[in-house]
Amino acid sequence: MDSGSKLLETYYAALRESKLLSYMSIAFTVIGLAQYFSFGYKLTSLLFQLFLIPGRSLSKYGAKKGAWAxxxxxxxxxxxxxxxxLAKAGFNILLVSRTESKLATLSSEIESAYPKSSTKYLAIDFASAGDAEYVKLKAVVDELDVGVLVNNVGQSHSIPVPFYLVDDKELADIIAINDLATLRVTRIILPQLLASRRGLILTMGSFGGYFPTPYLSVYSGSKAFLQHWSSALAVELEGTGVDVEFVLSYLVTSAMSKIRRSSALIPTPKQFVASTLSSIGLSRGAQLVSYSSTPYWSHAIFQFFVDQSVGAWSRAVAASNLKMHMQIRKRALKKAEREKST
Ligand SMILES: NC(=O)c1ccc[n+]([C@@H]2O[C@H](COP(=O)([O-])OP(=O)(O)OC[C@H]3O[C@@H](n4cnc5c(N)ncnc54)[C@H](OP(=O)(O)O)[C@@H]3O)[C@@H](O)[C@H]2O)c1
Incomplete structure (x- = not known):
């Protein structure tokens, strides 16, 4: 036996004697079992939340009792x-957005489809809104009994773009619309919700902010900002009767996503919103972030497995995001070139 083997033999003999090996194997077995059961528990909880447990009733926030969303x-x-x-669920609706003609049409569509629901609308361009516009909004809101606020307005980059090439106006607009407007609108409405000791604040997040997304860096950062702000606000408001939830989503068919055809992974807005409103209070796929929800079933399962395997912040996720957006940019630039030459 050479001296190396002798040393190993002595080492193992010492381990056997000190019972270290058996303690170590017990410890590893316990850790392994704990991980196994924790994964099983999280998966079971996800499936129960997706397919069995109902969300909180909207009547808690004044549905069918004259409250406004x-x-x-x-x-x-x-x-x-x-x-x-929300009109169908029994709320009156204040519509706030940029294009007045679209708001007027939607307002009459809602009132004729849901005669018990009243509507009002206010056109504000959040990219350029100043104090005067927010004062106007406050005046309208102060006349209403608000139960729900949906911070949905958002803008992304027109096409994926490296950060150093982001247009100055696009950069300023994304921050003004996604972040500043959301904060200012919430500050106008929150005192009322607190005074009535009931309310729900939903803020639209995005996988584009949950997973760092190169080539959509300003949008990604603006949504990550909202994620932390919304969670911090949720903790501040614990026990006040005002619930705060951040709503995460992968792609949905819309003008922003530029995707028209839905699929298992890309729902229509109708499917997405139905899943959100029926699962208030459930985290579903957003198990690692408190006061957040990933309501749509395929988004939830996708997020669950990425979180449990590589993690949202892993280099692998960022690299695959980068590759995807570089390809989208290439296609968008080619299309723009073709359109220019015709
Ligand atoms: N679609 C997706 O794949 C997806 C995925 C994750 C998260 N989200 C988030 O979901 C939210 C809604 O997205 P969407 O896809 O429904 O967008 P969308 O179809 O482009 O609709 C955006 C809405 O916001 C309004 N808006 C845009 N700029 C505005 C401004 N400067 N001032 C006032 N209103 C303005 C638009 O008004 P006009 O009608 O006047 O244009 C429109 O009503 C956003 O926060 C987005 O980040 C979307």
Whole structure:
């Protein structure tokens, strides 16, 4: 036996004697079992929340009792669906968005489809809104009994773009619309919700902010900002009767996503909003972030497995995001070139 083997033999003999090996194997077995059961528990909880446990009733926030829901970015896409489905659930609706003609049409559509629901609308361009516009909003809101605020308005980059090439106006607009407007609108409505000791604040997040998203960096950062702000606000408001929830989503068919055809992974706004409003208070796929929800079933399962395997912040996720957006940019630039030459 050479001296190395002798040393190993002595080492193992010492381990056997000190019972260290058996303690170590017990410890590893316990850790392994704990991980196994924790994964099983999280998966079971996800499936129960997706398919069995109902969300909180909207009557807690004044549905069918004359309360109003305020929806920003209400004239199109996901916001339009929030407005319609909240009217169907028994709220009166204040529609806030940029294009007055679209708001007027939607307002009469809602009132004829849901005669018990009243509507009001206010056109504000959140990219350029100053104090005067927010004072106007406050004057309208102060006349209403608000139960729900949906912070839905949002803008992304027109096409994926490296940060150093982001247009100055696009950069300023994304921050003004996604962040500043959301904060200012919430500050106008929150005192009323606190005074009535009931309310729900939903803020639209995005996987684009949950997973760091290169080539959509300003949008990604603006949504990550909202994620932390919303969670901090939720903790501040614990016990006041005002519930705060951040709503995460992968792609949904809309003007913003530029996707028209839905699929298992890309719902229509109708499907997405129905899943959101029926699961208030459930985290579903957003198990790692408190006061947040990923309501749509396929988004939830996707997020659950990425979180449990590589993690949202892993380099692998960022690299695959980068590759995807570089390809989208290439296609968008080619399309713009073709359109220019015809
Ligand atoms: N679609 C997706 O794949 C997806 C995925 C994750 C998260 N989200 C989030 O979901 C929310 C809604 O997205 P969407 O896809 O429904 O968007 P969308 O179809 O583009 O609709 C955006 C809405 O916001 C309004 N708006 C845009 N700029 C405005 C401004 N400067 N001032 C006032 N209103 C303005 C639009 O009004 P006009 O009608 O006047 O244009 C429209 O009503 C956003 O916060 C977005 O980040 C979307």
């Amino acid at each position: 305020v929806v920003t970015g209400a004239s199109d896409g996901i916001g339009k669906e929030y407005a319609e489905q």
